[in-house]
Amino acid sequence: MLELKPLFDIEEDVAPWLLNRRLTSLDEEDESTSPSRKELQIVNVEKNGSILYTWKGMKGNTCIGIYDPHNKQNQLLYAFDREAPLISCSVNTERTLLAVSILQFTRRGLPVETFRPVSRCLTLLIEIHPVNNTKVLKAVDSHVRVQFIHPAANTRAFPENHLLVVSEDRCIEHVHIRVAVEEGCRVVVQNPDRLHKTILAEDFLWAQWDTQEQRLFYIVEKENNAVLMCIQFYPDRNYEMQLSFPLGLSLTATKLRLVNFGFNHFQEEEESLELLNLQVFTNHAGTMSVCYSHPVQNKQEFTYSIILLHRGWRKTFAVSLEASECDCITEPTFINIGKLMIIHWMCGMPVSGSFDLIQEFILGTLYRKAISETNTVDKLLPYTSLFNWDGEIPGITYSTEKISQPAFGEKIQNLQGFWEELNRNVESMKNLESLHNPWHNNSSMRKIKAQLFSNMKVDERANKHFRNTLENAKKVLSKVDKCSSEQQAVPLFQEEDCHQMVLTGLMVEKLKEYLLNYLHYIGRKKIDLIVNNYVVNLLGCIWQIVDKIWKKYGLKSHILCLSSRETVNPAEFIVFHMMTRVLEAVEGLFLPLPPGYHTTHVMLGLRCLPLHTLLHYIDLGMLHPTEQFITRLLEELDNSETNESLKFSIVTRIPETFGQKICHLWDHPISSSCIARNYVETLLRNHCTQQKSKHFSLRDKTPFESDFLPLTYLARFLTEVEDQALNPFEDQENVDAKFVEVAALKQTLTILGLEDE
Secondary structure (H helix, E strand, C coil): CCCCCCCCCHHHHCHHHHHHCCCCCCCCCCHHHCCCCCCCEEEEECCCCCEEEEEECCCCCEEEEEEECCCCEEEEEEECCCCCCEEEEEECCCCCEEEEEEECECCCCCECCCCCCCCCEEEEEEEECCEEEEEEEEEECCCEEEEEECCCCCCCCCCEEEEEEEECCCEEEEEEEEEEEECCCEEEECCHHHCEEEEEEECCCEEEEECCCCEEEEEEEECCEEEEEEEEECCCCCEEEEEEEECCCCCCCCECEEECCCCCCCCCCCCHHHECCEEEEEECCCEEEEEEECCCCCCCEEEEEEEECCCCEEEEEEEECCCCCCCCCCCCCCCCCCCCHHHHHHHCCCCCCCCCHHHHHHHHHHHHHHCCCCCCHHHCCCCCCCCCCCCCECCEEEEEEECCCCCCCCCCCCCCCHHHHHHHHHHHHHHCCCCCCCCCCHHHHHHHHHHHHHHCCCCHHHCHHHHHHHHHHHHHHHHCCCCCCCCCCCCCCCCCCHHHHHHHHHHHHHHHHHHHHHHHHHCHHHHHHHHHHHHHHHHHHHHHHHHHHHHHCCCCHHHHCCCCCCCCCHHHHHHHHHHHHHHHHHHHCCCCCCCCHHHHHHHHHHHHCCHHHHHHHHHHCCCCCCHHHHHHHHHHCCCCHHHHHHHHHHHCCCCHHHHHHHHHHCCCHHHHHHHHHHHHHHHHHHHHHHCCCCCCCCCCCCCCCCCCHHHHHHHHHHHHHHHHCCCCCCCCCCCCHHHHHHHHHHHHHHHHCCCCC
């Protein structure tokens, strides 16, 4: 279901450069001899996204290059004078030092130099600016991975470089490398024969390098329990042990597994049962999750656990593979995908009867953005729509258990950034119970919404609550980041949708009341800011989902022009379906939509659906004809037979308040009858007001009157109107009595099918 697209293609981004620079022995004019993926191999990705790769040079030697994704340029870093099978490679930030580990055997298994014994793996430190000395760091029989530690992007370069050397004999060393600049440009290693080395870990079973945040995770076993350790490296000092946490797992793995330490293409194939499939995910907000795959016992199911360290929970899932047609599944793969890949993934997901993926995405996104506002707001805002859900997902069973949370002792004096947030999350979870109730109640909110919608029919100045609600909405909408027409694929935020403004203002009002009950100590101004940002992010999130979908399928706003009815392509049906799913998800959570959403949705439905299906969707409430849509429908389409039928079918289904506003836009009997009905209704209402003081008894009825009292009352009422109004239209300067008469006659003939006669 998950389709991943590469951001870097070594054949497209590197191979042409090699051919143009004549850095390979292959023929530039013969495309069949272009370097293949087998000959061009990625070996590592550094913190700034630079990609290290290797290839066979002109003389059959091994070359190392680097690709910068920001400027899309390649650079040759180093070339060996012979073939050197590369296990691992890393370059420092200044690209002055290169660390490599190579095999000392050829691919045929013979030593490179047979006249003297050599170690199987050789780890080298090479000066490459300019190419100068080479220092042997390690010579062992096991494979070795190397990784430079990169300082933060906004910090100055330090004269000391730091290198991790990870050998598969389960030892991690930290090497301090001091450099000096000679003759203005030469960078050389100071005291290369006396490099300071520190052993960070021994006898570990698993290790992961966090490239972006420069953290080293590793696991050791203590008393049959897997203990997760974490060392944080800093740009202004060496490192600090920040975490030692028992995972409550009994490890069965027998072979070492390394995560994010480059790509070793000469690694022997390992059985997955012998490796520990585990990965750690963190983010800046102080959340840490450990994903662990249990050893596969059979091909019917696999089991994995997700440990939420910041919350003290462990969730274990068992997934049945009986319905899967793939026989190659042996263990799950844990991937940290972006906030765009998830939308792409949801586009291809079937609608689930158990939960709504779009609802989960919206609430999860809002939760992630809101918790950065204040430390305790994450206990009050929803992060899932499944607060009280106790259903089952077919083929998946799970269990939840509480675990101890990590403790940060007093000896750790430098908690900052991520670790400070993680410690704060842990402490708040210990002291406060999470609230599992949503911040609003749908039933009560619907009653308030109905009352506000009814107030829209009267003068706004007469209702203070309604006026305040609209003011709240206007403040939020004024903060929404509107993209330019060139960047925005879907035309939202381009009209004033009063109904959505009411919902937006109502959400702001109720959310403020809710947070004030629990966070009153931070002040009303801070809460106003949190709430406004929350609703702004909500509208922006919905817009982003829809806009990404439109861009994914190549739709432009010009397709919504009603006067040019071009052929509908299949992509429009897909986008309409996805917009319908978004609408259902948002309405299920009782959230507002960006102004213009309903207009865009119904106009797209007008293009994609046949008339009877379109009307059915409108009747079911899945499509909402807006005033903007009706106006464009009446103004842009001519009165051909097909368009007249379309207009009539939709106009008869719109609310009466809309009909009164737009009836003058359509020169048609239905509009004329609407004007006539409105006038007669006004006339009778005014007459009732004038006759309130008058009273007549129904007890003394004439012999010709009915015994059914309502009918008798109606007959007398109409008689009085007829007697008192010689010309019922004399007080209405803008209504012609003859016009109403003709309109009524024409409508009657139309209904009876006698208009052509």
